[in-house]
Amino acid sequence: MSRPLEVIVVGSGVAGMAFALRLAALKVRDGVRIRIMSKAEPEQSNSHAAQGGVAAVIRADDSWEQHRDDTLAVGAGRCDAAVVERVVREGPACIKELLDKGARFDTDAQGRLDAAREGGHHKARVVHRGDRTGAELVRVMHGQVKSSPHIVVDSSRMVLDLLTSEGEGERCCIGVRTMDLASGTITLEHADAVVLATGGSGQLYRHTTNPAGATGSGVAMAVRAGVPLRDMAFVQFHPTALYAPEQPGTFLISEAVRGAGAVLLRNDGSRLMQGTHPMADLAPRNVVARAIHAEMRVNHVSHVWLDTMHIGRARFAREFPMILDHCWSIGLDPLEKPIPVMPAAHYLCGGIRTDGDGRTELPRLYALGECAASGLHGADRLASNSLLEALVIPRHAAAHAAALDLQPEANVANIAMGKYHLGPPSHETSAVRERLGDVMMDRVGIVRDDVGLNSARRDLEELKQQTELLWSGGERSVELCELRNMILVAEAICAQAILEPFSAGAHWNPGRSTWPKPVGMTIG
Numbered sequence: 001m002s003r004p005l006e007v008i009v010v011g012s013g014v015a016g017m018a019f020a021l022r023l024a025a026l027k028v029r030d031g032v033r034i035r036i037m038s039k040a041e042p043e044q045s046n047s048h049a050a051q052g053g054v055a056a057v058i059r060a061d062d063s064w065e066q067h068r069d070d071t072l073a074v075g076a077g078r079c080d081a082a083v084v085e086r087v088v089r090e091g092p093a094c095i096k097e098l099l100d101k102g103a104r105f106d107t108d109a110q111g112r113l114d115a116a117r118e119g120g121h122h123k124a125r126v127v128h129r130g131d132r133t134g135a136e137l138v139r140v141m142h143g144q145v146k147s148s149p150h151i152v153v154d155s156s157r158m159v160l161d162l163l164t165s166e167g168e169g170e171r172c173c174i175g176v177r178t179m180d181l182a183s184g185t186i187t188l189e190h191a192d193a194v195v196l197a198t199g200g201s202g203q204l205y206r207h208t209t210n211p212a213g214a215t216g217s218g219v220a221m222a223v224r225a226g227v228p229l230r231d232m233a234f235v236q237f238h239p240t241a242l243y244a245p246e247q248p249g250t251f252l253i254s255e256a257v258r259g260a261g262a263v264l265l266r267n268d269g270s271r272l273m274q275g276t277h278p279m280a281d282l283a284p285r286n287v288v289a290r291a292i293h294a295e296m297r298v299n300h301v302s303h304v305w306l307d308t309m310h311i312g313r314a315r316f317a318r319e320f321p322m323i324l325d326h327c328w329s330i331g332l333d334p335l336e337k338p339i340p341v342m343p344a345a346h347y348l349c350g351g352i353r354t355d356g357d358g359r360t361e362l363p364r365l366y367a368l369g370e371c372a373a374s375g376l377h378g379a380d381r382l383a384s385n386s387l388l389e390a391l392v393i394p395r396h397a398a399a400h401a402a403a404l405d406l407q408p409e410a411n412v413a414n415i416a417m418g419k420y421h422l423g424p425p426s427h428e429t430s431a432v433r434e435r436l437g438d439v440m441m442d443r444v445g446i447v448r449d450d451v452g453l454n455s456a457r458r459d460l461e462e463l464k465q466q467t468e469l470l471w472s473g474g475e476r477s478v479e480l481c482e483l484r485n486m487i488l489v490a491e492a493i494c495a496q497a498i499l500e501p502f503s504a505g506a507h508w509n510p511g512r513s514t515w516p517k518p519v520g521m522t523i524g
Contacts (some may be wrong), residue, residue: 075378
């Protein structure tokens with residue numbers, strides 16, 4: 001008896017929605033049923049929070065070759081050149097497709113698409129919608145997802161683990177184990193293919209620009225399923241997060257602000273990046289973050305300053321309304337005085353190892369977006385290439401998934417497996433999470449050394465044991481489930497940082513040579 005192709009997408013950001021929409025549009029024999037599962041609405045994703053934009057060649061004085069070269073240079077010899085070429089060459093078509101779907105990007109006085117310049121780019125090629133580009137993409141794509149008869153969205157379901165076939169034959173992914181966040185019910189959900197698009201891992205660090213849900217769940221699931229990772233040492237820190245210790249969370253000041261003319265200053269008013277790098281304030285993010293980190297450490301200051309007044313009042317208000325409103329809401333006025341900024345964990349450049357089609361080394365499992373490591377970013381991500389990757393790679397993943405044979409396991413009805421009686425996190429769980437953030441920030445952060453990394457590894461093992469004791473003692477909270485994931489991802493980052501024989505990009509160990517390796521390292 002025929003049935004539709006069953007696909008589960010874990011995560012409702014741009015990458016997950018791009019895959020679902022593309023697959024739904026393809027002609028699949030007997031049709032397709034796509035279930036998007038996430039623990040939060042798309043408006044709470046990393047994608048929605050993206051301020052800068054989508055990097056794509058849209059001007060006559062630019063070329064895909066130049067975009068490629070900038071990507072490879074920032075990636076410090078660790079990129080997959082074929083994936084880089086695929087992504088940057090297909091960028092303009094993705095922008096056109098978004099425009100055709102109703103995306104509203106900023107235009108210049110002549111009505112042409114406006115393009116900003118950000119760190120690491122030698123040309124202005126970042127297409128944007130003010131300082132809320134991610135929100136614009138989510139608006140357009142979420143609207144299409146909701147209207148598709150082939151896609152069902154469940155934003156109250158936490159995916160806990162991958163299901164794999166065991167026994168004779170090729171091992172492959174056959175579904176996921178999930179928890180209903182309202183009832184705690186655990187269910188085995190079967191599918192012909194699973195797509196992990198779970199976003200980032202910024203919550204591992206004390207200071208991060210990422211939303212609360214960025215706990216590395218997809219990477220942790222891959223680790224438990226024995227799926228190899230790649231380039232986990234490379235955690236990008238954004239140089240300019242707003243320093244406001246009395247406020248909850250960490251607010252991002254987009255790199256496009258520096259692209260528009262803002263400059264970083266020391267306490268004495270001197271230019272921080274002048275003479276540090278040929279691109280000065282628009283140097284690659286790892287360079288700028290290390291310069292700020294050094295200034296903070298040497299002079300015992302908690303932040304540096306971002307002087308935005310060269311931009312002009314009218315232009316700042318027009319191009320960065322969300323940043324302006326946020327600063328005003330906490331008593332800062334970037335139109336009158338420099339604003340305090342510091343580095344914060346921003347983007348995991350590594351992740352689940354995939355090819356240019358989003359395929360992992362476990363058949364029928366795909367990984368897309370920030371949880372994946374396609375080889376595009378290498379040792380450091382070129383600004384605004386992430387939304388581009390989240391648009392391009394899913395197109396190819398969907399084409400591959402559309403050709404899959406149906407799995408016999410997918411005919412099995414979803415099976416209820418009991419329930420967790422969820423409660424608030426214990427004091428011990430909160431304390432372990434806080435200590436995890438300190439360990440990662442202080443010893444597996446912007447600048448690392450062998451002594452700190454090895455002590456971090458020991459501390460992470462201790463935190464893991466404490467967490468497992470809480471679990472075996474019967475605590476069941478969403479926070480503890482997330483903490484278990486976070487510690488696994490932290491261990492993977494720390495382990496690869498220890499194994500890295502060279503400093504490159506976002507992994508900087510002054511005791512090691514800076515000669516970059518030409519290919520990514522694999523764990524698993």
